[in-house]
Amino acid sequence: MPIKSKLIKGAAFSAISLALTAALSGCGPDNTSSKTVAPSVTVSQPVKSVITDWDGFTGRFEATDSVDVRSRVSGYLEKVAFQDGAIVKKGDLLFVIDSRSFQAAVVQAQGKLAQVRSQLALAEQEFARANVLIESKTIARSLYEQRLQARQAAQAEVLSAEGALTNARLDLEFTRITAPMSGRISRKLISEGNLVNGGNSSATLLTTIVSLDPIDIYFDIDEQSHLKYRRQANTAANQSQVRIALPGEVEPSMTGRMDFIDNRLDPSTGTLRQRARVSNKDLQLSPGQFGRVQFSSQAAYPALLLPDTAISVDATRKVVYVLNPQNKVEIRPVTLGKLHDGLREISSGLQEQDRVIVDGLQRVRAGDTATAEDRVVAQAAKTPETQGAPL
Template identity: 95%
Template sequence: MKSKVIKGAAFSALSLALMAALSGCGPDKDSNVTAAPSVTVSQPVKSVITDWDSFTGRFEATDSVEVRSRVSGYLEKVAFQDGAIVKKGDLLFVIDSRSFQAAVVQAQGKLSQVRSQLALAEQEFARANVLIESKTIARSLYDQRLQARQAAQAEVLSAEGALSAAKLDLEFTRITAPMSGRISRKLISEGNLVNGGNSSATLLTTIVSIDPIDIYFDIDEQSYLKYRRQANSAANQSQVRIALPGEVEPSMTGRMDFIDNRLDSSTGTLRQRARVSNKDLQLSPGQFGRVQFSSQAAYPALLLPDTAISVDATRKVVYVLNPQNKVEIRPVTLGKLHDGLREISSGLQAQDRVIVDGLQRVRSGDTATAQDRVLAQAAKTPEAQGAPL
């Protein structure tokens, strides 16, 4: 029993010695001091920018026409290729003209007949004019000759009009392009009866102009009010940039030439139109495009990468280092993306040192070790210029 007590005391002494030895190998009190976190800071980029608002629009032809016949008859010939470019005056359709040629001959015969009657009436009136001076004929007979002459003159005028109408109908059997542009497909084939000359005339095809071409787009009421406020300071408010589907950057420009006279009460939008040159004919009516529109002159702004911007509850903030290298929080108001950098509308000064890397390692009030970096505007990205349609 005494032996067990001695062994237990020895074991306890050994344990205390081991603990003392281990505690002697622990870290010094100075080693518990945490080193200041390292962050990367940069001053915001100063740049002169232009705000571009983006709207989706649709191209429409400046002019369009429905080709219909002015006379009725059987279609004899289609003289164009579907989808071709036509010029004003090009032959498009031919209607069987034989009945119209016969009508012209008949009108010519009628005109010859009434002209002959007029010649006789002129002779009889000339004799009556001589005889009335010598009082050889009665006044009533003179009046009859005068009336016959006037009636013959009216008959000639009527026959001449009928001949002109017959010639016009004959001319209308050859249907030509009323304007230059791109023609659609034929909507009726040779041999079919064509109705013409009234509101129910047969639609033969359509033609749309292609150069220039218009793009229509709707702006919201808020943008409309903003443009009205900024109108006095706008440098080039009639100029628009246009990007086609799949394009990152606008590839063409246009000029505003129409603003509707009222907002659509059902959508709260205002329709506008820009005219675009289409000399290479790459645009067709019905295509979509993204219209970028600015109503104010270029202005200086401060830019930061989105990675330097944080969210603090319901506000956007950035972290800056003061002259003592302490972290401060600055609430900011954000603008749009410009060449990959975000505009800071308010809350920041040009000389501020903004933390752009290492935000997760610091909190407000911390002291940090700063590494300087110079920001450069990134290459234009889809977010900066409007994503492809």
């Protein structure tokens, strides 16, 4: 009985095993026939464009010319003849100093001149008579020389009196203080009725004037940039031109031309002062404003550009993923440059015909086979010469 029971149980187990095997074998053909689907990625060839590198520096506008307006004579201020902050032209009346004492000085100098001229006329007559008498030896030689000396002294007195009259007239003229140059004037620094000191190093400062058109912008470049520009000086074709963006502007709105480079670096900061001159016909710029100066040290050159999304990091290097002719994924180490029109410059490591994966990087690895969809990468701006932003 036990043996028979074991046989029945063994037969039942065998039947169940055969049924399970048949069931599993019925599903087998579908699994073994399935294949791995190749991932789909988007590829694009690099954009080839002619670009210009622009380095950015912060600068400050300063007046090309400026002047401190002071009086050449002392006296009481009688009139202020301008509006604070107005635009003035050369020769415009600014201040008037009480001129009555200076007018009196002119009259006094005129009287002195008339007096010495009368004395000169008398000396001329006496010398003329002595000149006739000396020829006939009627007068002594010493008397003749006295008349000659008196004539020369009278001539000197006339010259001195004429100089004094000229000086008095100049002082009278200086009581009307005019603009020595065109530009924007500051506020008055002294009011009517105050005593103005003039004619010396401690003369009273009355106001200031600054020129506006053209205007200069000063900026400092670092030593590394200075050395780079020196190396590129022989091949630079655009090094004298700068572009300027004002605060709040995305793109530069004006241009200028370099006209000054300092003769040494500042030892405390390691920077070199430079200056560019800018046209300011609409007078929108004022001394003291800040501006962003973009400076190019070399001629435009061809370059390959890619979007930043196509660039990955492999350990410590920058890489891009490309598809070879067999649609195999390869890794290419690259050297990056600056941003141009929203695209990154690839300085080395890439060829113009390479197909770079720009979308779907997370779905592939090196050596994988991928299905490629081509796309043309478009630049964000119309012109290729835009600000190069560092990486």
